[in-house]
Amino acid sequence: MVQPTNEELLKTPLYQAHVDAGAKMVPFAGYDMPVQYPLGVKKEHLHTRDAAGLFDVSHMGQLLLRGEGAAAFMESLVPVDVLGLEVGKQRYAFFTNEKGGIEDDLMIANLGEALFVVVNAACKAQDIAHIERHLPQGVELEVIEDRALLALQGPKAAQVLARFAPSVADMVFMDVVKVELEGVECIVSRSGYTGEDGYEISVPADSAAALAAALTAEDEVEWIGLGARDSLRLECGLCLYGHDLDTTTTPIEASLLWAIQPVRRKGGEREGGFPGADIVLDQIVTKDVVRKRVGLVGQTKAPVREGAELFDAEGNKIGFVTSGTAGPNAGKPVSMGYIETSFAVIGTEVFAEVRGKKLPMTVEKMPFVPQRYYRG
Template identity: 65%
Template sequence: MAETQGALKKTPLFDLHTELGGKMVPFAGYEMPVQYPLGVKKEHLHTREKAGLFDVSHMGQVKLTGENAAAALEKLVPVDIIDLPAGKQRYAMFTNEDGGIMDDLMVTNYGDWIYVVVNAACKEQDVAHMQANLDEGVELEVLDDRALVAVQGPAAAAAIARLAPEVSEMVFMDSRQMKIDGVDCFVSRSGYTGEDGFEISIPSADAERLCRLFLDQPEIEAIGLGARDSLRLESGLCLYGHDIDTTTTPLEGSLIWAISKNRRADGERAGGFPGEEKILSQIANKDWARKRIGLLGEGRAPVREGTELFDEAGNKIGVVTSGTYGPTVEKPVAMGYVETAFSALETVVYAEVRGKKLPMTVSRMPFIEQRYYRG
């Protein structure tokens, strides 16, 4: 069912987006800026060269408290949460009983509480899933009075450090609670562009003022969803609901790196998560029928989501799940699923675009060098 304009929610930065000339579109139940007057390509390149400010307030922010909060959350993900050090963040996935991915998420240990960020389209489902499965004594609070923004790019650290010098001490996946211009923020050195940068959770009432301060920094431009998508795709990062979903296991999704070693079959806390039988069997037997791969095209024609993939003999072998023209790579970039036999690097497959079979090469992801700051 199509969302009506009246049913769409607004983030705390809606007025700022419209003032800046943001072109607003429906996205995950919200009115969000797809681009600004600069345009998608220039916004993408500006983020790679300097820094961009992204509104990601549509994401769900959740606080878990209680002595067993980490252990309770660990039962829902194939990831080590119990041993996550205080002040650190980790990528995780909710799995279902069939081993499919219900959502991917970020988890932070703030010492006496756990901070979870989930995808916008899945947040109601995710909150219900956690509430139904958390142990007695673990409290869940939805932080719906906070905005979330990302400042991404090679100049992000220098720009934010003018307002909050302590961010300079942080490395990739560090998280801290700190004041920025007197405002209590949760800051992680992370993001979804492949660049260095920060995700910053801000009380809604202070979000616009703080974002104006960020935009006052000469390096930082406002960036919309269009460039966010091309940036994450060049960086080989999945978009939930497109590149991974409930029909995809972590192994099919090329996310074995995200399954903690101590949760695998021979680990000290092996299994104990939904779908463990299928997931651990796939790891043990290296047996799955399809695999998420990266694809580089030729020419300039983008190969979009839903495009069918064929082998040289004309047999259908897969489908594209995300695709665009990569402004930094200067080639069509895509990711999708192919039968495992066609997933080796340098394999040539053919994408059917408007009746033509365009050659694409299975390529290593990310398509660009990731520039996270590791110290």
């Protein structure tokens, strides 16, 4: 895909704040985004794990679905339980295609009067088109164009945000509420993409810079860029769409069975009814897939990056790496990738080809560092 020129790149409402903070800006999903700040990627990563980091994720798509049939409609596009989603709760989901492949992963929240849906930036246009193509009478889609999205992540995120709205301290993982921050109504969920406790905050675009300035003025908070966002999510075993998930990969191959509730599986009250259901539900029962997403830990100090091919001890190609990092908190190189199912057993030794050398790696359980979501 040809990257747009700087003139064509979209800017989030926080663009100037990033420039003022000394960010290195790069093209990402059609936007001019901060990849790092003067602190540097590794220190930003460690700061988020130790204190609190603020991320601009305004490039993501924010949507509202209204109407009595909105939840049932979403269940026709995703294999998760949307009808059973309580008001004030959100859930991880993914759009599937007719072959059971994943078209995008997303978050669905029940605000009561509407479903609030957040989709990936790179898939935003296709996701909106997908929803519009299937939209039934009585269900209305609103594409939100006038809100930014901030993520405050880390073990000190709750104490920081509670200074602005004490009630957020009572939220638990995957709660979502409307709350006033700095005099404006925000949609706040206790969730994120780092494996840490934290919040995602949908804020009116014209108030985003002021809220970000107030948050980063707190001693515990630093701006964090895309570089550290990637290494943080990978250490905690979280997938990045377009890398660890794609249209040819089913949820079962991707080790995402946990996200398909029993009510949508075979024998469940609302079994199937989503694109590719026959394939996905059969794979759940038979476990008959040729490859699986696994965690990989390097036995040397060299990071093994996306694209590296994986081999068995006899030199047969058995898979490939989809994400890799030096693992600042794991203390060792960590990767994830897809390998033939017979090798997807914890403790199996495989070999990654890096610059012509075969580096030993071990299949290990993810996450590589503990997830620290606040569950009460």
